[in-house]
Amino acid sequence: MDLAISEATWLQSLGPHSHELLEQVGDVATECAKRADEHDRTGTFPAKDFDDLAAAGLNAATVPREHGGLGLGPLNGDTLTLWLMTKELAKADLSLGRCWEGHTNSLVLLQALASEQQQERWFDGVARRGQKWVAWSGEPQARKPGEGTRFGTSITAVEGGWVLDGTKAFATSATGADWALLLVNTAGPGGARHADAPPEGLLLLACDLSDPTVTVDESWWDPIGMRATASHVVEFGQTFLPEENLIGTPGAYLHQGWQSAFTPHYAASFLGAAEGAFDYALEYLARQNKTADPYVQQRAGSMKVNIETSHLWLAHVAQLWDSGQRAGAQRAGNSARHLVEHLALETVDHCVRACGARSLVRPSPVERILRDLTFYARHDNDDHVLATIGRAALGETHDSSFFKP
Ligand SMILES: Cc1cc2nc3c(=O)[nH]c(=O)nc-3n(C[C@H](O)[C@H](O)[C@H](O)COP(=O)(O)OP(=O)(O)OC[C@H]3O[C@@H](n4cnc5c(N)ncnc54)[C@H](O)[C@@H]3O)c2cc1C
Known part of the structure; x- marks a missing residue:
């Protein structure tokens, strides 16, 4: 595409390293585009796309450099490179773009709010083991016509942490992510977007999705589009979240x-x-x-x-x-x-x-x-x-x- 005006402005503001990264992302995106139709038809999380991003050394895009990442994003003084990477992936497959955003945004939150010890632990998993993250708030409260399920979670403080019970909808990457940042409210169901409670009630808790009390209900997600985001309903059945998984002070988000x-x-x-x-x-x-x-x-x-x-x-x-x-x-x-x-x-x-x-x-x-x-x-x-x-x-x-x- 010929972008005469644009090349004089946004692309020229990027350094040679950004151009290299964008070329690399472009190569990966070319392969992702070939798989997009299949992922869409089957409603499958684009796991191979994430594998390719990890193999190309791109998956830890928003992990700070001192933790083995590329150091991109709004906390590292290089925001546009990240957003143009996202654009390339979304151009190949918008569902992939959403899963990628969820992953990279979660890492921005860890950098912003997690302790140094927490960062060391979780960034290592991303940079060295290709772990995938996502952030889940979605607990819409108003039911649609014919909707039987009521979404929402309740959290109870117990010794050494919290116990979470209930459901979240629109849980992007539900069948692909390793860790989720859960936005949960001590005042009751509603997460962040659908709650009216005071901000201090909003906790940000990291949840290891291999925990057997966390299960995915794949029957709900049958949307018109974004099918490959696998944004299923996720159920938490008395899931224990230890206090070392609390990120930042309550309400900081x-x-x-x-x-x-x-x-x-x-x-x-x-x-x-x-x-x-x-x-x-x-x-x-x-x-x-x-x-x-x-x-x-x-x-x-x-x-x-x-x-x-x-x-x-x-x-x-x-x-x-x-x-x-x-x-x-x-x-x-x-x-x-x-x-x-x-x-x-x-x-x-x-x-x-x-x-x-x-x-x-x-x-x-x-x-x-x-x-x-x-x-x-x-x-x-x-x-x-x-x-x-x-x-x-x-x-x-x-x-x-x-x-x-
Ligand atoms: C593809 C996709 C992926 C997503 N991935 C994630 C994810 O990874 N993590 C996550 O946390 N969330 C995710 N979301 C969910 C999103 O954040 C919302 O929770 C979800 O879209 C809410 O569903 P809704 O629009 O049907 O419901 P509602 O929130 O009920 O909204 C319906 C409409 O009513 C409006 N509305 C809501 N409340 C009021 C009110 N009090 N008065 C007047 N109007 C109101 C809304 O603005 C909207 O237009 C995703 C959404 C999509 C579409």
């Missing part, structure tokens, strides 16, 4: 606004999906000899501008994180999340309108991208994201983490 480091990371994945559709459209339209059509030209123009705009926003937010302007980064990150969702969805729509119906017949990747992106964009409600941006602009009280009304 909300008090310090850590979710806002991950909000623009979702946008990087949305952008990957858009770029996948754009690349496909360019090939498709050239093949069909339709490039002289003025409507096609306008749609191609819009797609290109959308993708460039999204890159510029991500580069802007990344630069704010890297220069320590955290409050500005948090605000701009929400704006980027809002805008890139729309630009990405519009780009996929342009692709479909320019290419026609056959672009939505399998094995076209656009068919999968459309389903995946439509569904993944629900990960946070854009109406509430935008209202949060508005509330901040108006000086109103707002929740910039979970965009609660």
Whole structure:
């Protein structure tokens, strides 16, 4: 893809090491793209993709260098390289992008909040043994029509730790991850996103998923898209979580606004999906000899501008994180999340309108991208994201983490 304006800005801000890493990720992503259709059809966690990332030395992307990682991400002064890596993987397979985000974001949280001893223990597992992480909050409380299951966990303090009972839904990488960061609430079911309790009740606990009291119910996850994220319901049956697995002080996740480091990371994945559709459209339209059509030209123009705009926003937010302007980064990150969702969805729509119906017949990747992106964009409600941006602009009280009304 020719990105004249963009190359002069975001790519040139990266050092040679970042370019090398992105090339390596591109090679791995090429192989992941070949497996995406199969993973989607079978709803299977992309385990081989993670193996390949580990074999290429890329899986510990957000682990600090002193712990054997690549030292990328918002806490290490190199945010854009991480987000562009994510974009490449999401372009190959948006489900992989989500699992990858969950993994790398969890490691950012460990770096931010875990003790030195905890970091040593868990980063070693990632850097040396390819262990995979994820963070689970999802405990939606309002039932949908016909829904029998009530999601949610209850946690009880016991000697030496806590006992967790109940279920979490949308548990990405449920059949692939080794460790999960559980966001659980001492006030009762709701996790972080669906709870109204005081922040101090929110605990962040690392859970070893090989514990036999943690089981995966694979019957619930049958969504329109993002099938390969394997975001199943996970059940905790009196799971003991030792006190040495408590990360940070209770409430730190909300008090310090850590979710806002991950909000623009979702946008990087949305952008990957858009770029996948754009690349496909360019090939498709050239093949069909339709490039002289003025409507096609306008749609191609819009797609290109959308993708460039999204890159510029991500580069802007990344630069704010890297220069320590955290409050500005948090605000701009929400704006980027809002805008890139729309630009990405519009780009996929342009692709479909320019290419026609056959672009939505399998094995076209656009068919999968459309389903995946439509569904993944629900990960946070854009109406509430935008209202949060508005509330901040108006000086109103707002929740910039979970965009609660
Ligand atoms: C592909 C995918 C992967 C995910 N992976 C993870 C993961 O790894 N870890 C994790 O923790 N979560 C994950 N999530 C879950 C996500 O964080 C939410 O928990 C989930 O999307 C909530 O489901 P819902 O939108 O049906 O429910 P709800 O939360 O009930 O939302 C339904 C709608 O109602 C709105 N709403 C909610 N409360 C109110 C209210 N009080 N008043 C008015 N409107 C309201 C919401 O904004 C939304 O538009 C994932 C989601 C998706 C789509």
